[in-house]
Each structure stands twice: as C-alpha cells, then as structure tokens.
Amino acid sequence: MVKQEIEFLDGPQSRFKDFKFTLSVVRDFVRGFRKLHFAGPCVTVFGSARFDEHHPYYQQARELSGRIARLGLTIMTGGGPGIMEAANRGAKDVGGKSVGCNITLPHEQFENPYLDKSVTIDYFFVRKTLLLKYSYAFVVMPGGFGTLDEYFEALTLIQTRKIHDFPIVVFGKQYHQELVDHINLMKSQLTISPEDLDLCLFTDSIDEAVDYIRENAIVKFGLKKKKDIKKLWWMFER
Secondary structure: OHHHHHHHOOOOOOHHHHHHHHHHHHHHHHHHHHHHOOOOOEEEEEOOOOOOOOOHHHHHHHHHHHHHHHOOOEEEEOOOOOHHHHHHHHHHHOOOOEEEEEEOOOOOOOOOOOOOEEEEEOOHHHHHHHHHHOEEEEEEOOOOHHHHHHHHHHHHHHHOOOOOOOOEEEEOOOOOHHHHHHHHHHHHOOOOOHHHHHHEEEEOOHHHHHHHHHHHHHHOOOOOOOOOOOOOHHHOOO
16 A cells, blocks of 8 residues: 555656647647637626526526627526526527537536537536637626636636636625625735725626626627628538
8 A cells, every 4th residue: 555655656657648638638629619619709607507497596697698698799608507507598588699618527417408509528627718718708606616616717817817807797696795705805814906806796786797798898898790700611610
C-alpha cells in the first residue's frame, strides 16, 4: 500500500496519456464550436435541473426567457431538465431560438425537448467555456453547486477582464439572500472591491431583468439583427 501511494505521488506517469487527453479535449471543443457556430448572440440561463414545471422558479424562468427571446437573443442552457428546460421552453413559446450544451454524466442527463440545436460534451470545463463563449448576458436562477460554479466562473472572468463586462442577472432575491450577505462580507473584508458589487443585478422583477439585459447587452454592444450567415458546404455545415 505504501509503495502504491509513493508511486501515485511520484508525479506524471505518462506523456502519451496526457497527449491523448489533450486530443480528447480538442475534439470536445471542435464538436462544440461546429455545432454552436451559428447560434447567434445568446443569453445563457443557469439553474437547477431539479425543479419541475409546477414549481414557481420553473415558471419564472420560462416567462423571463420568453421575454429575453423576444429581444432577438438566443436562449442557451445546459440542455437538461428543470430550469434549463424552462428557459428553452420559454424561447420556443415565442418562436425564439433555443440551444443547449449538455454534459455526459454517469447517470445520463437527458436533453429537454425544447432545443433547436444541441451538443453533448464530455468535460465540464469545456461545457462551461461554450456556455460563456456565445453569450452577451447571463441569468442565474436558483440552483445548486453547478449553478453557483457557473455563476462565479462568469463573474470572475468579467471581474478580471478576461471577457467583456457582460450583464449578469441573479434572479430570486430571497433564495440568494445568503449569497448577497456573503458578497457583502467579502466587500467588508476587502477581498473584493466595492465596484465589484455593480457587476450583477439581484432582482425579482422580470421587467427589470429584461430592461437590464437590453441596455447592458443589446444597446451597449450595439447588437443588431442580421441576415442568416451563409453556411459553407465544404465545411459540412448544415
């Protein structure tokens, strides 16, 4: 047992395995890029997979996403059930575009039936990159560890200027109250700057959320509706 632990702690064991892993990551990225290339300017909606269609959070996500889709933005989610389904469903309700970026899990996460286009990714970090890459705004609905991971990933990238200062809406003030308290604690302890509190909007109002996204995404970045981009047959684009 001791020998096995020593071998484990010995460091990298195989450059070839690292190379194979790198190729599998590249394959994941290329598959995602090809599938989502024509998704258009998106708003990514994060939230729990565990709420059914009768839950108020599901209904709010559906309505909010429909309103956002009416602005001409594509609704992007993790492609699964719960809040993700609600958001994609809201886009379809109003004839908007709806895409999903699913993940391979030991207990398979099924794709919801409201997707115009979807891709299934093997690695979480690749999936998160894709959910960020195509979006001009982010909506954080109530959720668990994964939702908070995605929220803080986007927030950190905006804070450190690795991506543009896209708007983040955190919906559900009561659900997120302890999160707000902790952010204020970080401010008081000087682990974040006072201006970092302006990086996202906490709200319960669908109207306020839609107006915030319109002003800080569409108007700010000068987004305009464009004609469909011509797809290249020699790139096997469909």
